[in-house]
Amino acid sequence: MNQPTTPKPKFYDMLHSNNAARIRLWLRLTHNTEKVQTIMLTHSGIESPHYKSINPLQKVPALVTENGLHLFESSVILQYLQDYFSSSGEEDDDDDDKRNLILDTPSDRAYINLIIRCHDLYIASPNSTQPNFSHTQGCMYLDPNPTKYTPKRRTMTTSVRAAKLKELYQQLCWLEANCRVEKGGSYLAGEKMTCADITWFPTACFMEILLPKVFGWTPIFFPPNDDTTKEIKVNTTAAFPKLTAWFQYCCTNQHFALTRNEIRSVLIDDHAANGRFQGVIEDVQSHSEYKW
Incomplete structure (x- = not known):
């Protein structure tokens, strides 16, 4: 049976x-x-x-x-x-990619948890379910008025957008100062990939596209050549040199590169076809009294 x-x-x-x-x-x-x-x-x-x-x-x-x-x-x-x-018994210790992305010591694990926690609390979560409470990352794409992408409960005022952009910048500065990216590129904690990398990387893909497009920032993550097997050349004049090195290093991994391409294709194609971020861009451009 x-x-x-x-x-x-x-x-x-x-x-x-x-x-x-x-x-x-x-x-x-x-x-x-x-x-x-x-x-x-x-x-x-x-x-x-x-x-x-x-x-x-x-x-x-x-x-x-x-x-x-x-x-x-x-x-x-x-x-x-x-x-x-x-617990399924299917893990293969000899397969370098089959891992839980967890470091060995309590101190290192706490360090990774802190990086993830800062992302989840201060970048990716509104910490409230009530209308018009939005996550910090929403400053890049939530419209000032209701659209098919932004229901009324998620719209964002200009002053809130400016404050959230400042918060986003400060969190990037903290990560730049505290990550353990090695010279020439590595993961956030050093040579070993962790859950901190898979947490921050997709959000960085948003920042790579939207911070320059919406706010006119100088690009902060300089992508590698389309052929990611070529030697990485890190631009050390970037505003966030360690995070730039990290981002490019991640892109040499096929799974990170695929994820980046998926996010980019939607954001770029949707804006080209439908003016996805035009309302946010106009909101920013019409309020020069704020520091963007």
Whole structure:
């Protein structure tokens, strides 16, 4: 008699969501992509009653476990997946890519947790579910008025946008000062990849495109050549030289590069076709009294 198969966890993703991309990137790096069922959402899908029953916050990512538990918040989902697959008996210690991306000592693990926590609290989360509370990263793309991309509850005033941009800059300065990126490029903690890298990298992909496009910043992450197998040439005159070296180093990994291309394709193509960020650009350009 055939034994019933255990349902796969269901991962609710969105191609250009940085918080969902963290999970997608981890699944790729650990070769677990085929072991979950991925449901790729659109803006309309997030607003659907069905998805609201899974994640009442109507954000991505979300995950339904093999026994039907509904999870949201990317850090919670990532911890679950690490536990789930490490207890499945399928890890291969000889496969360099199959790892939990965790450092060895309590001090180093606390350091990584601090980097992740700063990202999640001060960049990627509004820390409130009430209308018009938005995450810091939203200053780059949330419209000042309702659009098909920005419902009324998520619109952002000019003064709030300026304050959040300042916060974003300060968090980048902190990360630049405190990361352990080695000369010539490495991961945030040094030679070993960790969950800090897969947390910050998708958000950095947003910054790479939107900080120059929306606010007129000098590019802060200088991408490598299209052929990422070529030697990396770090521009040491960048505003954030260590983070630039880190970003380019990550892009030499095929899974990071693919994730970057997915995010870029949506942001660039959507703006070209639909003027996705035009409302934000006009808001910034019409308020020179703020420091952008």
